[in-house]
Amino acid sequence: MFTKVIFGRYVPIDSIIHRLDPRSKLILSLYFIVLVFFATNWQSYAFLGAATLGTIILTKVPLKFFWEGIRPLIFIIILTVLLQIIFSAGGTTYWHWGIFSITSGGLINGIYVFLRFFLIICMSTVLTLTTTPLLIADAVESLMKPLLKIKVPVYEIALMLSIALRFIPTLMDETQKIMNAQRARGVNFSSGSLLKRVKSIVPILIPLFISAFNRAEDLATAMESRGYRGGDNRSKFRILKWRHADTLACMCMVAVTAGLFLLKIL
Amino acid sequence: MGQIEITNVDYKYQPDTPFESIALQEINFAVEQGTYTAVIGHTGSGKSTLIQLIDGLIKPTTGEVTVVDKHVTPDSSGKELDQLRKNVGIVFQFPESQLFEETVIKDIAFGPKNFGKSDTEANEIASRAMKLVGLSDDFAEKSPFDLSGGQMRRVAIAGVLALEPDILILDEPTAGLDAAGQEQIMTLFKELNVEHGITIILVTHNMEDVAKYADQVYVLNHGKIVKSGGSREIFADQQWLNDNYLTVPVTTRIAQKLINKGYHFDEFPLTVEELSAKLLPNLKGEK
Numbered sequence: 353m354f355t356k357v358i359f360g361r362y363v364p365i366d367s368i369i370h371r372l373d374p375r376s377k378l379i380l381s382l383y384f385i386v387l388v389f390f391a392t393n394w395q396s397y398a399f400l401g402a403a404t405l406g407t408i409i410l411t412k413v414p415l416k417f418f419w420e421g422i423r424p425l426i427f428i429i430i431l432t433v434l435l436q437i438i439f440s441a442g443g444t445t446y447w448h449w450g451i452f453s454i455t456s457g458g459l460i461n462g463i464y465v466f467l468r469f470f471l472i473i474c475m476s477t478v479l480t481l482t483t484t485p486l487l488i489a490d491a492v493e494s495l496m497k498p499l500l501k502i503k504v505p506v507y508e509i510a511l512m513l514s515i516a517l518r519f520i521p522t523l524m525d526e527t528q529k530i531m532n533a534q535r536a537r538g539v540n541f542s543s544g545s546l547l548k549r550v551k552s553i554v555p556i557l558i559p560l561f562i563s564a565f566n567r568a569e570d571l572a573t574a575m576e577s578r579g580y581r582g583g584d585n586r587s588k589f590r591i592l593k594w595r596h597a598d599t600l601a602c603m604c605m606v607a608v609t610a611g612l613f614l615l616k617i618l
Numbered sequence: 619m620g621q622i623e624i625t626n627v628d629y630k631y632q633p634d635t636p637f638e639s640i641a642l643q644e645i646n647f648a649v650e651q652g653t654y655t656a657v658i659g660h661t662g663s664g665k666s667t668l669i670q671l672i673d674g675l676i677k678p679t680t681g682e683v684t685v686v687d688k689h690v691t692p693d694s695s696g697k698e699l700d701q702l703r704k705n706v707g708i709v710f711q712f713p714e715s716q717l718f719e720e721t722v723i724k725d726i727a728f729g730p731k732n733f734g735k736s737d738t739e740a741n742e743i744a745s746r747a748m749k750l751v752g753l754s755d756d757f758a759e760k761s762p763f764d765l766s767g768g769q770m771r772r773v774a775i776a777g778v779l780a781l782e783p784d785i786l787i788l789d790e791p792t793a794g795l796d797a798a799g800q801e802q803i804m805t806l807f808k809e810l811n812v813e814h815g816i817t818i819i820l821v822t823h824n825m826e827d828v829a830k831y832a833d834q835v836y837v838l839n840h841g842k843i844v845k846s847g848g849s850r851e852i853f854a855d856q857q858w859l860n861d862n863y864l865t866v867p868v869t870t871r872i873a874q875k876l877i878n879k880g881y882h883f884d885e886f887p888l889t890v891e892e893l894s895a896k897l898l899p900n901l902k903g904e905k
Contacts, residue, residue, distance in 0.1 A: 526715070532675050533716035536708045537777060538732025542696055555728070558718035562763065 363481050367412040368597065370482045374491035376598040380605050381479040387609060388471050395615045397467050403608050404474050413481050421477040422470070429469045437462035485517040486590075494592055507583020515571070523564065530559050620648040621817055622672055622785065627681030629667055629841075641667040642841045645681070649834070651784075652815040654808070656828040656849070659838030660863045665821045666711075668838070669787045672819070674702030686784065704733065707783030709791045713774035714767065722748070722765075722773050723758040729781045740780075747776040751806065768799045775803065779810075785817045786810065792824070804831065829853060829867040829888040837862065854886045869893050 364370075369377070391397050408418060422429075439451075440458035447454045479488075493510030500506050531541065534555045541552055624647040631639045642664045649655050657665050670676045671683050674690060677699060683690045688701045710716070719725035726744035727737075735743065748757065751772040757765070762773050775791070788807060792800040808831050810816045822828060828835060828849060835852045837845040839862055845852060853859070853870045866874075873887050887893040 529710065530716055532670065533708070533710045533713065535675060536673055536703060536706070536710070537716070537729040537781065538703065540700065540732075555716075555718045559715050562718075563715055 361480070362484050363413050363417060365412050367410060367482070369407065369411040369478065371595075371597065372482075372601055373592055373594050373598045374483050374487040375494055375592060376594070376601055377479050377483055378488065378491045378495065380601060381475050383605060384475045385472050387612065388468050390612060390616070391464075391468075392616060395618070396612050397464070397471075399611055399615055400471055400608070401467070404471050407478055408474065411478055411482050417481055418474055418477055421481075422473050425469070425473060429466060432469070433462045433466045436465050485520075486514060487592075489514040489517055490590055490592055505583070507586070511583060519567070522567075523560070526563055527556065527560060530556050621651040621686060622647070622649040622819075623682075623684040624648070624668075624671065624678075625682050625684075627671065627678040627683060629664075629671065629676065630679045633679060640841055642671075645843055647836060647843065649785075649817060649819060651817055652811070653834055654811050654818045654820070654832050655834045655836065656820045656822060656832035657836045657838060658822065658825070658828060658864060663838040664841040665838055666789060667841075669708065669789060669819065669821060672702070672785070672787060673706045673708050674699035705783060706785045706787060707778040707781045708787045709775055709778050709789065711789045711793060713778070713791075714762075714770035716774055716777070717762040717770060720761060721759050722753070722762050725762055725773060726777045726780050729777055733781065743780050743782065744776070747780040748773075750779055750810075751776045752802065768795055771795060771799075771803075783816065785819070787819045787821070789821045790823065791820075792822075792827070807831070825853075825865055825867045826869075829870065837864070850886050850888060853888060 388400060391400055408415070437454060437458045440455065440461045444456045445453055446456070483491075489510060492513060493506060496504065496506045496509065534552075535541070539552050539555055541549065544552070624645055627642060627645040627647075628640070629642040629645075631637075631641055645668065647668070657668065659665055667676070671678060672685060674683075674685075677690060677694060678692055680692060683702070685702050686705050688698070688705075690698055690702060717725050719728060723741060723744050726747055727740035730740040730743050731737070745755065745758065748755070753769065753772055753776065757769070757773075762770060765773065771791075778786070786807070791807070792803055795803065804827055807818055807820075811818045811831075820827065820832060832849050835845075835847065835849050836843055837852065844862065845858075853866050856866050856870070856874050859866055867888065869887060869890055869892075873883060873893060877883065883896055885896075887896050
């Protein structure tokens, strides 16, 4: 069941975007999300759409993967868009019944909300499809470095993050295994009343927690025996390198920002 | 008509996605009632997928799976899949990770209760199953998490035996146990097979176990059944097994070396007992 989740999986292909520094990718995609909210007219959405499409093409990842990323969220998008259409007022009213009404303003708002969702999901999918989880963890660590000054345990957070990311697939496999074992013993996860279904989670949850505890203990012992003493004064194996391409990517983003505000003024 | 019959089955993981992968291809697999079948093949050859098919944990992508009188095809509903499980018990790899109840006896009785037994019935079955795996009554009220690894394994196996299955599937049941524990558990399974007529399917990398216990062997490679037959037949062709990244039991290796030196066996020996029984009379004769 879990193996069906494609959203946010890394796809190993060699492309310009894949080779970018994870830090620049992380910052730029966060920045883009903020930027999307500044778009207020057709021209600016078309412009941002073109920029997104350009990025997607540069990743060389087949479009199918992006569609797979959006598909699980389509229900939420449609729901929000519908609420937006039905409840917003403004402009010409086409139809109304009690508090519900469809107006031209509402329709435009609905479409804008849809476009915002679409662009944000596409850009964040670009980040996850082209960057391995470990590199994202590295980027987070590197970007959080300034917080060391205010006593935030950055190294510990980064370590926990990378361990957590490393064990997600392992724990998913484990869950699947335990589920199969309990199904073989007659547990039915897909039928019965709500209470019964909730109860049937206990035989998965307890073994899963216990195995997580055991795993944590083993891992801690193994780390200590290999000389782990905490985060300070450690050297790094994977060193992030800021290249010209990253500077170029940032400059592109500056250009996109400039273009967007230009279109807003016009 | 066998007890388990798998005809022309393919199985794909994540079909119609970019991550599609073929786990099984054109599988034809049949097991008669009361037999002991071994499934061997190197890691990733599809053994675990095959046993999940037999227990109705997954549906074939094409083809048909028949267990006793129940059929499963790609169009079968979840309910029909559940039906398969009534006859089959699986001991998964490292089954101790499936324990969750407060006491050993509750955990063992969990399976029978799920299949509709009353509390008292389930407890009776559970204490019988405990005896079967060699756990004394003192263990009944203990927490399964206070036990040693070997004892936990036994509790887990008892939990499967308590389902009173006609077919027992074992996925490397002895992995990680000490030599005595391995021997004990494998003997228990053989006894269940011989005395109670339970059909056993053993998935293992331990060729000694295959030679010693199995009547029939299926060899899997890259999701296909590349060879099947009696264990004597399979192990007689050492070169072929080596070519397919499989080993042979030490006994057969010795026998093969003797054959190469000119020794003649009427029947290829599989176990230590067979080999010594064949060699001893000759040695005495030559003295």
